[in-house]
Amino acid sequence: MNHINKVVVVGGGTSGWMSAALLKKILGNTVNIELIESKTIGIIGVGEATIPPIQTVNEVLGINEAEFMRETKASIKLAIKFENWWQKGQSYFHTFGAPGQSLPFCHYHHLWTRAESLGLKTNLWDYDLNYLAATAGKFAKLETQDPMYEMKYAYHFDSALYGQFLRKHSEKSGVIRTEGLIENVNLNPATGNVESLTLTGGGTVTGDLFIDCSGMRGLLINQALGTGFEDWSHWLAADRAIAIPSERDTKTLPYTRSIAHSKGWQWNIPLQHRNGNGIVYSSRYCSDDEAQDTLIKNIKNKTLADPNLIKFKTGRTRKQWNKNVIAIGLSSGFLEPLESTSIYLVQSAIVRLLKFFPHKGIQASSVNEFNNQSQREYELIRDFIILHYCATSRTDSQFWRDMKALELPRRLTEKLDMFKENGTLVHDDLDVFWEPSWLQVMLGQGIKPMGYHPLASQYSQAKLTEIFTNTRRAKSAPLEKMPSHDEFLKLYLE
Ligand SMILES: Cc1cc2nc3c(=O)[nH]c(=O)nc-3n(C[C@H](O)[C@H](O)[C@H](O)COP(=O)(O)OP(=O)(O)OC[C@H]3O[C@@H](n4cnc5c(N)ncnc54)[C@H](O)[C@@H]3O)c2cc1C
Structure with missing residues (x-):
């Protein structure tokens, strides 16, 4: 295969417009980009909660945050509150922050576990600025380099407005949009590559590389190339x-x-x-x-x-990149929106594609690496979602009894074992969720470590009390002058 001169994006949902915008921004005029979408089919129209990496998309595209928030009717997201997951009536937060400030080689929660073992009862979340601000209903953009006061955030937005926002941005930067219903996907008989798309009414769109953003139907990756689907519904039952x-x-x-x-x-x-x-x-x-x-x-x-x-069907396409087609968005697979990860998976797939972009033609080694990394990333998020279900103490329905009895993926079992044993958390390469995320969900779901890091044993009860008091004071300090979330929205967006 030769140079990629033209990329065709199939679909105008969040994944289609985000792909078009980012590819155009990074590849500039080295390729032409045409996006095809059909009003007859429309978009899925859900997908309103995000995670902090979305800020990178805005930064790369040079999007003004206030304008973006105004146009998509966005609010700030500091966390997810999980209610009734471990037990009915109990709740916990998975914030984008982290408790306390870790020591070299030893996460803060080890001190907390040690304190608990000494009879000192405190709430670990009280040392997390995201939690303190979220529960107080407050928000401000804190300009600081000090990790103690870092408050990571994402957005809730109207998904239809977000699509329109990205469309406006993409078209301004030179993406060509074609309205039309694709009737046929035409393959080259010798290579099996997609050569062109036939639209209702007879128009034909040709291209060198095709980004399948056609949603759950997977028009190219699934229907035309028959790539195959790995079904994960035995782990995640929701459909x-x-x-x-x-x-x-x-x-x-x-x-x-x-x-x-x-x-x-x-x-x-x-x-x-x-x-x-x-x-x-x-x-x-x-x-x-x-x-x-x-x-x-x-x-x-x-x-x-x-x-x-x-x-929906939970699982993923067996190869996210097959022939000259890359599946991005719902065409690549689906994991329920419990941790708001689908739009992130879109972003991550585009970044990965840009890294392996086949400027001089498609190479098998790049395709394999792209596919392996994509698979790994999906599996890690899948395991994190399963954790919320399997670590429950609920027995009030057959559904929860079955979730408790799930046979778990091997890596998840290992992570649970390590945490239970001595509070060890492991961050796997390509996992979008870092140790504080796993910590909060494990603890929130009632899993308590039996031991702690040896460094923590050096701290006496009095020293631990001092550390916790100081941390709490430091973490709470920004709240005093912080406006309510609504006041922030009013001031920032007016
Ligand atoms: C219930 C639910 C809740 C969700 N919540 C979240 C969330 O909170 N956070 C999050 O990150 N994600 C969430 N998601 C996922 C999120 O909605 C999707 O990842 C995102 O909207 C991207 O969708 P898409 O662009 O891949 O597909 P779609 O929006 O379905 O777009 C498909 C596009 O393909 C076009 N198309 C299809 N066939 C043809 C054809 N034959 N000819 C021409 N055009 C065609 C359509 O016109 C459309 O433009 C949720 C998903 C579901 C199902």
Whole structure:
């Protein structure tokens, strides 16, 4: 295969427009980019919570944050609050922050575990600025280099508005948009590569490299190339979601709520103009009617549209890059939105593609490396999501009893064993979730380490009390002058 002169992006959802925008920004005029989308099919229209790496997308694209937040009706996300996951009535936060300040070679939580063993009872989250701000409903952009005061954040936004925002940006930078329904994907009989796409009405679009952002149908990667799908539903049983927007709350929470029910869980995402709500469940355990009733019963504000039922399959395409097609977004696979990772997987796939971009033609070694890394990244997120389900003490339904009894992927079992034994946390290469994330979910789900790092044994109870008091004081200090999240939005966006 020769030089890549033209890239065709199939699909105009979040993944299509993010791919087009980033490829154009980085590759400039070395390639032409054409995006095809069909109004007849439309976009999935959900996907409203993100994680902090999305800020890099904005930075690279040179997007002004306030303008982006205004146009997508965004709010700030500091954390996810998990309610009823470990036990009914209990809740915990998975924040984008970290508790305390770690010592060299020894994470802060080892001191906390040691303190607990000495009878000193304190809440580890009290030493995390994200948690303190989230629970106080406050936010400010803290300009500091001191990791003690770092407050990582992401956004909640309206996914349809986000797509339009990226589209405007992409078209301004030279991406060509074609409205049309693709009827046929034409393969080269000798190589099996995609050569062109035939649109309804007869138009043809040719290209050298095709980015499949066609959503769950996987028009190129799945339907045309038959790449095959690795099914993970034996680990993650959910296969349906119902989404419905409602009127906003008077106060805009700076975090997502994830509320476990007896047969699934419900999200609540606060935006500037409304709340996003939805329920995720498995058709093996729950009918659509029952899920919808549960969802609506638990939305306290007036709903603003009809419920939108979405069916999905959990797992991933066997090869994210096959022939001259790269699957990005829902065409590459799906993991339920428990940790808001799908848009991040889009971003990460584009960054990886740019790293391995086949300027001089497609090489098998690059394709293999791309595929191996993509697989690994998906698996690590999959394991993190499974952790929320398997580490439950709930037994109030067959659903939760089955989740407790899951046979786990090997790496997850190893991570659980290491943490239980002496609080050791391991960050695997390509895992978007670092040690503080695993820590919060493990502890939040009731897993307590039996031991701690030897360094922690050097600290007496009195010394630990002093450390915790000082950390708490330091972490709380910025809150005094911090505006409420709503005041921040008003001031920043006006
Ligand atoms: C219930 C649910 C909740 C979610 N929540 C989150 C979340 O909180 N955070 C997060 O990060 N992600 C979330 N996601 C995932 C997120 O919605 C997607 O990753 C994101 O929207 C990207 O979708 P997409 O662009 O790949 O597909 P789509 O939005 O489905 O876009 C597909 C595009 O392909 C086009 N197309 C398809 N076939 C053809 C054809 N034949 N001809 C022409 N065009 C065609 C369509 O017109 C459309 O433009 C959620 C997903 C679900 C299902």
